[in-house]
Amino acid sequence: MKINKIIIILGEPQSTFSEILFKFFNSNSFLKNNKKIILIGSLKLLEQQMKKLRFNLNLNLIKNINKAKKNEINILNINYNSNKIFSKISSGSKKYISDCFELAFNIIENNKKTVLINGPISKKYFLNKKYLGITEYIAKKTKTKNQVMLIYNNKLSVSPLTTHLPLKYVAKAITKEKIINNINQIKNFYENFLNKKPKIAVLGLNPHCETIDNFSEEKNIIIPAINFFKKKSLYVNGPFPADTFFLKKNINKYDVVLGMYHDQVLTPLKTLYNFNAINITLGLPFIRISPDHGPNNEMIGKNISDPSSIFCAMSFINKIK
Numbered sequence: 001m002k003i004n005k006i007i008i009i010l011g012e013p014q015s016t017f018s019e020i021l022f023k024f025f026n027s028n029s030f031l032k033n034n035k036k037i038i039l040i041g042s043l044k045l046l047e048q049q050m051k052k053l054r055f056n057l058n059l060n061l062i063k064n065i066n067k068a069k070k071n072e073i074n075i076l077n078i079n080y081n082s083n084k085i086f087s088k089i090s091s092g093s094k095k096y097i098s099d100c101f102e103l104a105f106n107i108i109e110n111n112k113k114t115v116l117i118n119g120p121i122s123k124k125y126f127l128n129k130k131y132l133g134i135t136e137y138i139a140k141k142t143k144t145k146n147q148v149m150l151i152y153n154n155k156l157s158v159s160p161l162t163t164h165l166p167l168k169y170v171a172k173a174i175t176k177e178k179i180i181n182n183i184n185q186i187k188n189f190y191e192n193f194l195n196k197k198p199k200i201a202v203l204g205l206n207p208h209c210e211t212i213d214n215f216s217e218e219k220n221i222i223i224p225a226i227n228f229f230k231k232k233s234l235y236v237n238g239p240f241p242a243d244t245f246f247l248k249k250n251i252n253k254y255d256v257v258l259g260m261y262h263d264q265v266l267t268p269l270k271t272l273y274n275f276n277a278i279n280i281t282l283g284l285p286f287i288r289i290s291p292d293h294g295p296n297n298e299m300i301g302k303n304i305s306d307p308s309s310i311f312c313a314m315s316f317i318n319k320i321k
Contacts, residue, residue, distance in 0.1 A: 010041030011119025016305040042080035086301035148282040158265035179225035198255040202238030
């Protein structure tokens with residue numbers, strides 16, 4: 001599938017994402033891009049934030065995506081009423097963000113060769129505890145089941161079996177079927193979009209993959225799931241203890257690490273690569289990407305945010321076969 005359009009939802013209006021986008025649009029990487037980029041969000045607020053941060057970029061307001069042009073910053077306007085250019089995040093942006101997503105979903109439904117990038121969104125205010133995260137919100141809206149979170153870096157990617165689930169629920173959520181599904185989703189993604197058979201490492205749940213409990217998740221769930229792939233032509237090994245796996249000698253052997261919970265794999269990945277990674281939702285009827293950072297309320301309006309993740313997103317899109 002050859003991608004020809006990139007839809008970017010501006011996301012939480014009170015975040016550093018506009019600054020990060022300005023830095024990308026002000027770079028040679030944007031000039032070399034050969035796909036139409038279409039922003040969805042408030043034109044007025046974006047212009048005000050651009051002026052505040054002292055960027056000088058031209059925005060091309062369009063009424064529909066057929067009017068979008070290459071090498072221009074096309075934008076479909078969604079009205080958002082705010083008296084402040086940069087402020088604290090609140091629930092006041094909930095309808096605005098929802099409208100942005102609805103427009104994006106409608107566009108993608110009729111334009112299959114499209115990638116969706118959404119800016120960071122406050123789970124606290126937008127989701128209001130109705131979903132574990134934006135991954136689950138998008139899955140629900142697109143009637144997708146068995147979606148998988150992949151934090152992608154071109155050297156090493158990680159995937160948490162459970163996403164933003166509180167730790168006290170993690171053990172009960174781990175099943176052989178879920179591990180097999182997630183590994184199959186990762187396999188299909190790498191083969192279909194990156195033309196590569198991934199080497200996958202699976203981590204254990206318990207410290208050192210051991211437990212004093214009568215029931216061992218490693219023995220009863222994780223190892224049987226790994227053994228399922230021993231009969232297939234896929235390189236899957238484990239379970240490995242999480243405390244020592246991310247040593248250089250280990251990670252150099254693998255493309256993806258499947259962990260049992262969020263921080264087990266995201267913490268070491270961000271320590272290794274900072275924000276040079278992107279969050280990709282596998283299993284959707286389209287490619288969805290989000291930068292691997294949040295709204296970052298502490299840096300809003302200061303022009304000091306690291307834009308690595310949006311550059312990583314654009315570089316990845318250019319690699320898709």
